[in-house]
Amino acid sequence: MxxxxxxxxxxxxxxxxxxxxxxxxxxxxxxxxxxxxxxxxxxxxxxxxxxxxxxxxxxxxxxxxxxxxxxxxxxxxxxxxxxxxxxxxxxFQRMNQILEIDPANLTATVQPGVVIAALNAAIAKHGLIYPPDPGTVATATMGGSAAENSGGLRGLKYGVTKNYIMGMEVVLANGNKVRFGGKTVKNVTAYDFSNLFVGSEGTLGITTELTCKLIPAPRFRRTMMGIFSTIEDAGNAVAGIIAAHVIPATLEIMDNMTIRTVEAFANIGLPVEAKALLLCEVDGMSQDLVDTEAEAVIEVLKKNNCEYKAANTDVERDQLWLARRNALPALASLNNTCIVEDATVPRSRITEMLLACEAIAAKYNVTIGTFGHAGDGNLHPTILYDMYDQDLTTRVHMAIDEIFSTALALGGTLSGEHGIGMAKMKYLGDELGQSGLDLMRTIKEALDPDYLLNPGKLVPLQEVLV
Ligand SMILES: Cc1cc2nc3c(=O)[nH]c(=O)nc-3n(C[C@H](O)[C@H](O)[C@H](O)COP(=O)(O)OP(=O)(O)OC[C@H]3O[C@@H](n4cnc5c(N)ncnc54)[C@H](O)[C@@H]3O)c2cc1C
Missing domain, CATH: 3.30.43.10 (Uridine Diphospho-n-acetylenolpyruvylglucosamine Reductase, domain 2)
Known part of the structure; x- marks a missing residue:
C-alpha cells in the first residue's frame, strides 16, 4: 500500500x-x-x-x-x-495532442498518447499518411508503438516505426529532459538516439514528444489473392514476386488452419481445402505503374500453380481483404486463450517455418493457426487453448519453446514486431548470447542504474540472469 x-x-x-x-x-x-x-x-x-x-x-x-x-x-x-x-x-491517455502538422516538411509532431488512426485522420486532408500500421491502429498510441518499434501490414514496402521517427523528447530516469533529431531529413549530430529509444520498450526513457515523417498517400492500388494447394508453392510465389522486382505494399499469408477457421467464422466462400492463401496489394502514384506491378504479380502466381483472383473495384478489394481481416478474430473465437507469437525468419525460409508450425502443432497436439506478413518473413503462429486445462497448457508452452528455437535455427529472430517485454525474456539469451545480455544491461544501467523504468522488461534483471 x-x-x-x-x-x-x-x-x-x-x-x-x-x-x-x-x-x-x-x-x-x-x-x-x-x-x-x-x-x-x-x-x-x-x-x-x-x-x-x-x-x-x-x-x-x-x-x-x-x-x-x-x-x-x-x-x-x-x-x-x-x-x-x-x-x-x-x-499517456491524457497526453494526446497533435502539436503540429507541417506539410512543407512532411512531418507531424505529437504527444505520446496520440492514437495512430487519429494522426492518420488529421493528415488525410493534406494527402499524407503515417505508414506504420499495427493491427491496433485504432487504439495503439504513438508513444507505445514507438517503444515497441511496431510494424504491421505495410512493413515490406514502407518499413516500420523506426523508419518514421525523426525526433523525440525523452525524460530520463535522472529526471533530465533531452530533445534530439527534428524535422531535418539529414541529421548525424551525436549518437543515433532515435534508434536507441525506439524499440526500447520504456526501459531507457519516457517519450514525451515525437516528430515523425509523413509520406504522400499512394493514389492507386490493386489487390490479388492466390489460392495454393501446397505451402511450398505459396513460399515460392513470395520469393518469385520479390525476384520480379515488385515490392508490394502488403504480402500476407494464411495457412490451412486459419483459412478453415475464417470460413467457419465469417462464411465468405474461402476454399477450405487450400493449404495456403496469399494476399498481395501493390500501390503507387501512377495507375500505369500499379497495373504493371499487378501484371507481374499475376504472372508469378500463374507460374506457381495457384488459382488467383484480382480485384478490379474497391468493393472487390474489400471482399478479398475480408479473409485477412477476420484471421485473428476467427482464431481467437476458438477457445478462451489466444497467444499471438511473432517469430520471424528470413523471407527465403518462410516455407520451412510454416511447415514447422504445422509439425509442432501435430507433435504437441495443440491448435495453431499461422498467418502473417509473408513478405517480411514475419509470421504470427497463433495458439488457441483452454488455460484451465493444465496438461494442454504445458504442451502449449513446449510448442512455443519449439517455435522460437526453430525460428532461431532458421536464422530468424524472437520478435519481428511485438517486442520482448516479459513474455519472451527467457529466450533472449538464446538469440543474444551472454555477451549480448551483458551489453543490454550495460546500456540499461548507464541510463537507468536503479532499474526505475519498466523493470523486468526487455533487459533481464540480475535475479533472472542467475
Ligand atoms: C490484435 C492485435 C494486433 C496487433 N497487430 C500488430 C501488428 O500488426 N504489428 C505490430 O507491430 N504490433 C501489433 N500489435 C502489438 C503492438 O505492439 C501494439 O498494438 C502497439 O504497438 C502498442 O501500442 P500501445 O499504445 O498499446 O502501447 P502499450 O501496450 O501501452 O505499451 C507498449 C510498450 O511501450 C511502452 N510505452 C508506452 N508509452 C510509452 C512512452 N510514452 N514512453 C516510453 N515507453 C512507452 C510501454 O511501457 C510498453 O513497454 C498488435 C496487438 C494486438 C492486440
Whole structure:
C-alpha cells in the first residue's frame, strides 16, 4: 500500500483528477493485451498532461524507490505494460495532442498518447499518411508503438516505426529532459538516439514528444489473392514476386488452419481445402505503374500453380481483404486463450517455418493457426487453448519453446514486431548470447542504474540472469 503522503504529492503534481488509486482501477491496469501472463496491480496510476509533470513524477519516484511503468493503450503482446512489481503506472491517455502538422516538411509532431488512426485522420486532408500500421491502429498510441518499434501490414514496402521517427523528447530516469533529431531529413549530430529509444520498450526513457515523417498517400492500388494447394508453392510465389522486382505494399499469408477457421467464422466462400492463401496489394502514384506491378504479380502466381483472383473495384478489394481481416478474430473465437507469437525468419525460409508450425502443432497436439506478413518473413503462429486445462497448457508452452528455437535455427529472430517485454525474456539469451545480455544491461544501467523504468522488461534483471 502506497504511503498516503506520496499519493497526495502525486495529486499536487498532476492534479487530483489525474491520479487513480481504487482497487477496481488498479485491477484494470494489472494486465494488457498479452494472454497467459500473471497479473500485477500497481500502487497508483498517474496520467500526466505535460512533460514537466512527467519529470516531476520521475523525480518523486526516484526519491521513493518506486518503479515506473509507461503505458499507452496497453495493446502490446509481450506483457510490456504489466507491472513487474508494485509501483506507478504512467498512463499517456491524457497526453494526446497533435502539436503540429507541417506539410512543407512532411512531418507531424505529437504527444505520446496520440492514437495512430487519429494522426492518420488529421493528415488525410493534406494527402499524407503515417505508414506504420499495427493491427491496433485504432487504439495503439504513438508513444507505445514507438517503444515497441511496431510494424504491421505495410512493413515490406514502407518499413516500420523506426523508419518514421525523426525526433523525440525523452525524460530520463535522472529526471533530465533531452530533445534530439527534428524535422531535418539529414541529421548525424551525436549518437543515433532515435534508434536507441525506439524499440526500447520504456526501459531507457519516457517519450514525451515525437516528430515523425509523413509520406504522400499512394493514389492507386490493386489487390490479388492466390489460392495454393501446397505451402511450398505459396513460399515460392513470395520469393518469385520479390525476384520480379515488385515490392508490394502488403504480402500476407494464411495457412490451412486459419483459412478453415475464417470460413467457419465469417462464411465468405474461402476454399477450405487450400493449404495456403496469399494476399498481395501493390500501390503507387501512377495507375500505369500499379497495373504493371499487378501484371507481374499475376504472372508469378500463374507460374506457381495457384488459382488467383484480382480485384478490379474497391468493393472487390474489400471482399478479398475480408479473409485477412477476420484471421485473428476467427482464431481467437476458438477457445478462451489466444497467444499471438511473432517469430520471424528470413523471407527465403518462410516455407520451412510454416511447415514447422504445422509439425509442432501435430507433435504437441495443440491448435495453431499461422498467418502473417509473408513478405517480411514475419509470421504470427497463433495458439488457441483452454488455460484451465493444465496438461494442454504445458504442451502449449513446449510448442512455443519449439517455435522460437526453430525460428532461431532458421536464422530468424524472437520478435519481428511485438517486442520482448516479459513474455519472451527467457529466450533472449538464446538469440543474444551472454555477451549480448551483458551489453543490454550495460546500456540499461548507464541510463537507468536503479532499474526505475519498466523493470523486468526487455533487459533481464540480475535475479533472472542467475
Ligand atoms: C490484435 C492485435 C494486433 C496487433 N497487430 C500488430 C501488428 O500488426 N504489428 C505490430 O507491430 N504490433 C501489433 N500489435 C502489438 C503492438 O505492439 C501494439 O498494438 C502497439 O504497438 C502498442 O501500442 P500501445 O499504445 O498499446 O502501447 P502499450 O501496450 O501501452 O505499451 C507498449 C510498450 O511501450 C511502452 N510505452 C508506452 N508509452 C510509452 C512512452 N510514452 N514512453 C516510453 N515507453 C512507452 C510501454 O511501457 C510498453 O513497454 C498488435 C496487438 C494486438 C492486440
Amino acid at each position: 502506497l504511503d498516503k503522503a506520496v499519493v497526495l504529492k502525486l495529486q499536487e503534481l498532476v492534479g487530483k483528477e489525474n491520479v487513480l488509486t481504487s482497487k477496481v482501477e488498479m485491477l484494470a491496469y494489472s494486465y494488457d493485451a498479452t494472454a497467459d501472463m500473471p497479473r500485477q496491480m500497481p500502487d497508483v496510476v498517474v496520467m500526466p498532461t505535460s512533460s514537466a509533470m512527467v519529470q516531476q513524477v520521475v523525480d518523486l519516484a526516484r526519491a521513493k524507490h518506486l518503479a515506473i511503468y509507461p503505458r499507452g493503450a496497453g495493446s502490446n503482446l509481450s506483457g510490456g505494460t504489466i507491472p513487474y512489481k508494485k509501483g506507478i503506472v504512467l498512463s
